[in-house]
Amino acid sequence: MIPAAFEYERATSVQQASELLQRFGEDAKVLAGGHSLIPLMRLRLSQPSALVDINPIKELDYITVEGGKLRVGALVRHVQLQNSDTVKQNLPILAEVADEVGDNQVRNLGSIGGVMAHADAAGDYPTLALILDAEIVTNKRRHAAKDFFKDIFTTPLEHDELVCEVVFPIANGPHKYIKFRRRLFDWAIVGAAAQKVDGGWRIGLTNVGPTPVRSTAVEQALASGASPADAAEHASDGLNPSADLRASADYKKHLARVLTRRAIEQASA
Ligand SMILES: Cc1cc2nc3c(=O)[nH]c(=O)nc-3n(C[C@H](O)[C@H](O)[C@H](O)COP(=O)(O)OP(=O)(O)OC[C@H]3O[C@@H](n4cnc5c(N)ncnc54)[C@H](O)[C@@H]3O)c2cc1C
Numbered sequence: 476m477i478p479a480a481f482e483y484e485r486a487t488s489v490q491q492a493s494e495l496l497q498r499f500g501e502d503a504k505v506l507a508g509g510h511s512l513i514p515l516m517r518l519r520l521s522q523p524s525a526l527v528d529i530n531p532i533k534e535l536d537y538i539t540v541e542g543g544k545l546r547v548g549a550l551v552r553h554v555q556l557q558n559s560d561t562v563k564q565n566l567p568i569l570a571e572v573a574d575e576v577g578d579n580q581v582r583n584l585g586s587i588g589g590v591m592a593h594a595d596a597a598g599d600y601p602t603l604a605l606i607l608d609a610e611i612v613t614n615k616r617r618h619a620a621k622d623f624f625k626d627i628f629t630t631p632l633e634h635d636e637l638v639c640e641v642v643f644p645i646a647n648g649p650h651k652y653i654k655f656r657r658r659l660f661d662w663a664i665v666g667a668a669a670q671k672v673d674g675g676w677r678i679g680l681t682n683v684g685p686t687p688v689r690s691t692a693v694e695q696a697l698a699s700g701a702s703p704a705d706a707a708e709h710a711s712d713g714l715n716p717s718a719d720l721r722a723s724a725d726y727k728k729h730l731a732r733v734l735t736r737r738a739i740e741q742a743s744a
Contacts, residue, residue, distance in 0.1 A: 478516035482525035496635035549588025606679035667734035707736035
């Protein structure tokens with residue numbers, strides 16, 4: 476399919492991108508890696524009147540550590556997260572998650588800012604952002620991850636709001652992210668994250684609802700001394716996943732329990 480006609484401008488700074496988004500108005504879209512937006516445009520499920528290409532903006536491409544936080548510019552690609560020594564030393568689960576995203580083509584172009592803004596229920600980074608209390612920083616304000624993923628493909632971003640960086644607390648203790656999928660490069664049917672922070676576990680799930688889920692019942696059970704197997708039984712508490720072609724709702728709940736147990740056990744090994 477061929478996308479509908481659109482205007483196109485390249486921005487070389489955040490300031491210029493903000494101005495272009497304001498000028499083009501509500502129907503304009505930011506273009507980052509294009510790995511989610513372009514397929515939607517080709518199917519004409521998205522028909523932006525204009526694209527503001529942010530790929531030339533060098534100031535959005537960095538990975539730094541500052542004041543106990545890992546700061547990742549919005550245009551950092553999956554492959555950079557996968558291979559970065561700074562990420563591996565300060566938040567190794569982020570490199571592990573990047574390693575699980577799509578295939579080489581997707582990892583070479585797709586950006587962390589794009590995943591956050593797109594807010595696909597099967598996106599992998601949003602789960603990590605949620606359980607670690609990360610922040611999504613834009614040209615206008617800072618969003619706590621818990622307030623950012625409102626619904627499937629829905630965030631509080633305004634039409635002229637640009638994701639500029641994602642700020643994660645440093646966490647380099649025991650961790651594991653596991654995805655269950657039918658083929659190597661598929662999106663997660665269900666994913667589970669386990670990360671130890673200050674002696675306690677943070678547990679999260681991907682694609683068991685419209686937004687990422689933090690499994691506080693599992694966290695509380697672990698804090699009360701339950702074994703990983705017993706605690707993981709709570710992973711499906713309160714979940715209401717929708718059935719799709721790949722899995723029934725019950726199977727997704729089963730996966731949530733099994734993957735959570737495996738993530739905790741493998742992180743602890
Ligand atoms: C075959 C395939 C497999 C994939 N598998 C996975 C997977 O396993 N896990 C996973 O998490 N993802 C997966 N993806 C998605 C991939 O990670 C995309 O890169 C990502 O969803 C979007 O990032 P992007 O940079 O390509 O954004 P784009 O496609 O350019 O944009 C996506 C949306 O976000 C908006 N946007 C982009 N950047 C910004 C910004 N800085 N500020 C504001 N809005 C912005 C755009 O306007 C658009 O609405 C897959 C994609 C494909 C094609």
